[in-house]
Every structure is written in structure tokens, then in C-alpha cells.
Amino acid sequence: MPELPDVEGFRRVLESCAKGRIIQRVDVRDTGVLHGVSTRQLRDAVEGRRFTEPERHGKWLLARTGGPTLMLHFGMTGELLCGHPDDTVEPHDRVLFTLARDRQLRYRDQRKLQGLWLAHDESEVAQLLERQGPDAMAVSRKEFEDALSTRRGSLKTTLTDQSVLAGLGNLLADEILWRAGLHPTSRANDLTEADSRRLYTHMRRTLRSAVAAGRVPPRDSWLTGHRDDPDPACPRCGHALRRSRMAGRGTVWCPHCQ
Secondary structure: OOOHHHHHHHHHHHHHHHOOOEOOEEEEOOHHHEEOOOHHHHHHHHOOOEOOOOEEEOOEEEEEOOOOEEEEEOOOOEEEEEEOOOOOOOOOEEEEEEEEOOEEEEEEEOOOOOEEEEEOOHHHHHHHHOOOOOEOOOOOHHHHHHHHHOOOOEHHHHHOOOOOOEOOOHHHHHHHHHHHOOOOOOEHHHOOHHHHHHHHHHHHHHHHHHHHHOOOOOOOOOHHHOOOOOOOEOOOOOOEOEEEEEOOEEEEEOOOOO
16 A cells, blocks of 8 residues: 555656656546546646646645646555556556656556545645645654644554544554554553654654655565564564554554564
């Protein structure tokens, strides 16, 4: 599932592939990924416009055009790719943006759980993002601590609640809690000041490493690198990892380290 590091990678794809280029043609191959806009409305709004500097907030990608803004969300299986207009169209390529003879952006998504929205102005951008908390890469420590102090739920569900903090998903939350030595079922508003400081520090460090990798990397030294092993063991202490479900999400932790 794309999380903040993946979407930051898609932002860089958009920037390198499309920034400064005119959208010559939009081909919608599956209207199931369009939300609140028809194919004709989308084409009328953005064809002939030029992509400008893209932005990201949490798991949302904002494709600016100097007018309307394309808002992309990647759900569980979405991705953004840069290719050539003559490349074979894959079965899950849902929307194609042809930018030049040799350049084409493709929104690809197998399960179609999210998709594309069109915001005509900044008020519509704000409306689409109004339920999002601060971006996990940009949030200050005070904002982070204030947000957690008002939540009575578990740490795992709080960290993955996009209205509290935008961008963290299942893998990142488990990784950050493991690094911080905090149990996923601990109550968010029971954290000590030292716990909150440590959690914030490890969140920032984990995000920086993951963004550099373009995803949550399954490294041997990371919890992520072992969570899918047949008999997963903690890469720090060697104890067997535990698995459970929290709010419908598969959760992995070390009973010794956390």
C-alpha cells in the first residue's frame, strides 16, 4: 500500500517527467477512477495547460497546472509512471497524460480504491484535504505531541489515522513503534514526555530513510524486512515477533523490545 515515501516518489516522478510540460491529451481508459468529474470535464479543464511544481500532503499528490489542480490518491495499489506514448498500455493503466511525442504520465491502479479528483481552485483543494491532519514530514514536535495527547485510542490506530497525522500507513507505523520501543496497543494520551519525544524522533528518522529509498524498504535491519518471514524474528534482539490485527490492519511487534 502506498504510504508517504511512495507518494513522495510519485511526486518526484511527476516533477521530473511533467513539470513545465503542456498536457497535450488526456485518455481516460477507466472512468471508475474519476471522482466528481467526467472524462470530458477533465479534458476540458487540463488539456493545453502546463504542469507546474507538484506538491504532496500525506498520501495525496497535488498536480498543479497553474489553474485547476489534479488531486491523486493511490489507495492500496496505485502508482504513477513516466513512459513513452508508444509503450504498450497495461491492463491497469487507467488514465494517460500525453505530454510530448516522447513523454507520457500514467496513473496505474489495479484495485481502483481511490483515484483522481479535480479541484478548480484553492478552496476546492482545501475542501478535499480538510479531514487530513498535518503532514508527517512537516509536523512540528509540539503539533505532534498535542495531537497525540488528545487521543484515547491505541498508538497504532492513532498514527495511522489520517485525520491525526497524514501519510503514515501500516508498515511505517509498525516500524516507527518498534524503533521507539513502544507497544502498538499503548494509549496515545498515556505517553510520557520522553516517550513522545522519542516517538517523534524515530518517526522523523524513519521517514527520512524511507523517502530516500522511495518506499518503506524491507532491509534486514528493519522490522519491515522480517514481518513477512515464515517465522519472523526481531532483527534487534532475536525474539519471535508477534502478529495480530488492530482496526483491521495486520500488526507486527516485538514483545521483548516493545
